[in-house]
Amino acid sequence: MTGVTKLSYMEALQIIRAAARSLPAITVPLGQATGLVLAADVVALNANPMFDNSAMDGFALRAADAAGTRLTITGTIAAGDTTTPAPVRAGEAAAIMTGARVPEGADTVVPVEDTERDGATLILKALIEAGRHIRKAGSDFKEGDLLMPIGSRLAASTIPALAAAGIGKVQVIRRPVLGWISTGRELVDDPDAPLAPGQIRNSSGPYGAAITAAFGCDLAAQRTVGDDGDSFRAALEAMLEAGIDMVVSTGAVSVGQFDFVRSVLEAMGAEILLHRVKVRPGKPVLFARLPDGRPFFGLPGNPASTAMGFRMFVVPYLRAAMGLPAEVPIVARLAAEAAAPEGLTVFLKARLRLGADGVLAATPLAGQESYKIAPMTRMNAWLVHPEGCATLAPGTLVSCYPATPDWLTG
Numbered sequence: 001m002t003g004v005t006k007l008s009y010m011e012a013l014q015i016i017r018a019a020a021r022s023l024p025a026i027t028v029p030l031g032q033a034t035g036l037v038l039a040a041d042v043v044a045l046n047a048n049p050m051f052d053n054s055a056m057d058g059f060a061l062r063a064a065d066a067a068g069t070r071l072t073i074t075g076t077i078a079a080g081d082t083t084t085p086a087p088v089r090a091g092e093a094a095a096i097m098t099g100a101r102v103p104e105g106a107d108t109v110v111p112v113e114d115t116e117r118d119g120a121t122l123i124l125k126a127l128i129e130a131g132r133h134i135r136k137a138g139s140d141f142k143e144g145d146l147l148m149p150i151g152s153r154l155a156a157s158t159i160p161a162l163a164a165a166g167i168g169k170v171q172v173i174r175r176p177v178l179g180w181i182s183t184g185r186e187l188v189d190d191p192d193a194p195l196a197p198g199q200i201r202n203s204s205g206p207y208g209a210a211i212t213a214a215f216g217c218d219l220a221a222q223r224t225v226g227d228d229g230d231s232f233r234a235a236l237e238a239m240l241e242a243g244i245d246m247v248v249s250t251g252a253v254s255v256g257q258f259d260f261v262r263s264v265l266e267a268m269g270a271e272i273l274l275h276r277v278k279v280r281p282g283k284p285v286l287f288a289r290l291p292d293g294r295p296f297f298g299l300p301g302n303p304a305s306t307a308m309g310f311r312m313f314v315v316p317y318l319r320a321a322m323g324l325p326a327e328v329p330i331v332a333r334l335a336a337e338a339a340a341p342e343g344l345t346v347f348l349k350a351r352l353r354l355g356a357d358g359v360l361a362a363t364p365l366a367g368q369e370s371y372k373i374a375p376m377t378r379m380n381a382w383l384v385h386p387e388g389c390a391t392l393a394p395g396t397l398v399s400c401y402p403a404t405p406d407w408l409t410g
């Protein structure tokens with residue numbers, strides 16, 4: 001690939017997803033697997049419930065013993081009792097607690113509220129029905145049932161079923177390990193250091209640490225380098241040597257005299273898979289395959305362009321590398337007119353909120369320029385203004401991508 005390209009955002013995404021290298025599978029304890037993607041089907045090692053048990057504190061008895069009958073209470077069965085409870089015969093009832101094993105012979109549980117007790121005699125106050133308040137063995141899932149297929153993402157809510165099924169470890173796609181290089185001699189990393197004229201704080205470096213963590217990546221190395229290709233190359237080679245999966249850099253990808261990222265990559269023998277996409281912000285974004293096949297993203301330096309570049313280019317790559325399908329956007333109703341230049345896919349800093357009618361409304365925020373980051377303190381989504389339409393009227397349905405991960409988008 002050479003020169004200036006006119007790739008659309010969709011074409012760029014296709015290139016990125018097609019180039020994604022699958023990350024390896026590892027086995028981890030269930031407690032460490034939240035947020036990760038399964039690399040193998042998870043099959044229940046035991047049923048749930050394991051045995052017929054009571055859903056109520058009450059009495060286990062035979063439904064044929066109709067209401068009004070006086071029954072003999074034979075004993076008490078508690079959850080966790082390991083000895084087999086004595087069978088219940090006609091005219092008998094066993095006190096039973098929630099979760100306790102239902103004794104043989106009993107076919108129903110009568111809640112304690114529907115009974116009266118007179119010493120060892122039980123009086124039933126209500127009509128009773130066979131099967132009531134008994135949680136049958138295997139009625140949630142059976143041993144051997146497929147609980148979660150390969151490719152599913154483990155959330156906190158998925159853990160109880162797996163833990164109940166005897167799953168102590170799971171095979172998952174390992175977290176991506178990233179390196180992050182900030183370029184720019186104007187950047188100061190130390191938040192306490194005074195700024196000399198011409199210097200600015202490195203705002204995208206801390207963003208890199210925050211956003212990679214939010215997307216479940218390990219940021220194994222982070223460096224800031226000046227505006228010379230040699231320092232950049234040295235930092236990049238050190239990260240590759242240290243075994244990271246991919247490198248993200250910020251700045252030095254445009255057409256300035258100090259924009260060396262592309263030329264260094266080419267000198268290293270990397271294949272530039274895309275450079276410049278018809279998007280705003282983030283137009284100068286670069287994606288390359290390093291000589292050993294590892295991916296490299298060069299995100300534009302303006303801070304909002306860096307944020308957009310990570311969210312809309314790097315995250316799709318990470319999803320593909322983790323075996324996840326392309327992300328499905330959230331659809332919201334535009335709350336105010338949105339204008340953007342034609343011929344570009346424009347990603348607008350936006351705020352999503354639930355309208356009074358219960359429908360999600362998306363408001364583009366003031367301050368869309370790519371150096372403006374104050375609106376990012378209020379944004380919770382990137383709103384897509386599609387290529388090929390100048391103005392979107394209020395009420396138009398628009399696609400939005402949560403600024404940080406959202407399980408709704410899969």
Ligand SMILES: Nc1nc2c(c(=O)[nH]1)N[C@H]1C(S)=C(S)[C@@H](COP(=O)(O)OP(=O)(O)OC[C@H]3O[C@@H](n4cnc5c(N)ncnc54)[C@H](O)[C@@H]3O)O[C@H]1N2
Nearest residue numbers: 182184201202203204205251252253254259300301302305
């Ligand atoms: N003649 C042209 N100039 C520019 C073009 C163009 O097409 N023709 N594109 C503009 C666009 S769009 C963008 S985006 C920027 C991207 O340029 P670079 O990726 O080369 O970024 P830099 O020049 O290094 O920096 C741009 C800007 O961002 C500030 N910056 C950089 N890194 C950080 C950081 N870690 N924290 C805070 N701020 C950062 C930097 O100081 C610059 O102000 O190029 C335009 N120019």
Ligand code: MOO
Nearest residue numbers: 281282283305370
């Ligand atoms: O792409 Mo730049 O990010 O428009 O400022």
